[in-house]
Amino acid sequence: MAARSPFVIAGEEIPAGTRKTVEVPVAKLYTHTPLHIPVEVVHGRRPGPVLMVCGAIHGDEINGVEIVRRVLKNSALRHLRGTLVAVPIVNIFGFVQRTRYLPDRRDLNRCFPGTESGSLGGRIAYLLRTQIMENVSHIIDLHTGAIHRFNLPQIRAELKNPETTRMAEAFGAPIIINASLREGSLRAYADSQDIPVITFEGGEALRFDEVVISSGVKGVVRVMRNLEMIPARKGPKAPKKRSETAANSQWVRTDTDGIMRPVARLGQKVRKGQRLAMVADPFGESENAVVSPCSGIVICVNNLPLVNEGEAIYHIARFDELSEAEKAMDYFRSSYESDVGDAVVPVHPWDENQK
DSSP states (O other), X not given: OOOOOOEEETTEEEOTTEEEEEEEEEEEOTTSOEEEEEEEEEEOSEEEEEEEEEEOSSTTOOHHHHHHHHHHTOGGGGGOEEEEEEESOSOHHHHHHTOSSOTTSOOGGGSTTOOTTSOHHHHHHHHHXXXXXXXXXXXXXXXXXXXXXXXXXXXXXXXXXHHHHHHHHHHOOSEEEEOOOOTTSHHHHHHHTTOOEEEEEEEOTTOOXXXXXXXXXXXXXXXXXHTTSSOOOOSSOOOSOOOEEESXXXXXXXXXXXXXXXXXXXXXXXXXXXXXXXXXXXXXXOEEEEEOSSOEEEEEEEOOSEEOTTOEEEEEEEOSSHHHHHHHHHHHHHHHHHHHTTOOOOOOTTOTTOO
């Protein structure tokens, strides 16, 4: 069999059967210090998909960085078919400064497809598109909730593309959101180029969470197995269906200012009209209930008790078969306990036995 051709990225060649870290020059700080986007390429000896796994397109969403690091340590990569393109830190500016945004306050995930001579965000998006994304066949984009917002592990994807649906279901997060595409996002650009892409959301900004990281690593590996990039797992077969797809989702906002006391937990099933939280003034003279406008599963909770009128505090996913979604959550709760083993993990907002 003829040797597979080298993989070329950002002008660098990676021979088949090898791996290499490529430092893609992106810009300079005003101190004239150069910055690079690190890209680890694992180029298998045998042909197959070219999967890009990227994190920290929002610089403070750091769980994805750790997910990529652990995926790269997986021993199954020795038998890789195709190519893995790992980009742990896309927004290197925001990552260094521990912020979601670029120095000009632009959101990099609203700058695609970018332009060679536009804003900093446009230039970085253009660089990522032309130097990296044009070489890939599938994408997993890793995110977390914003600062003070904790997202239940979930997949967001436009499910019109059968290959995208296949990836979303293979990942095995408890909830799949059939999410519309946002103009300027990496996901929207990839979809426009017929590149199957899914977004994993889990945890919150600037915080590592072992359950989220573990489920993210396992999800990426499941997708790679489904794409036949790495060998199938030996032993008992996993359940055919780990996830339930939401019909849509709805944010719940508070009508008053004050101090919030949450009642509903992350991952909990709630009914329309059920109390989600109480908001009181600092002196306790007034107290108002925030109730759910619909039935569904809580997929995001605001962890900051200080809230203003109109602030989003809960995100509810709605399902045609709510009982099936509850079963998916029960399976996830039982599986994450075995995932982390004896590791010391924080009490999670979806834990049933919180005190």
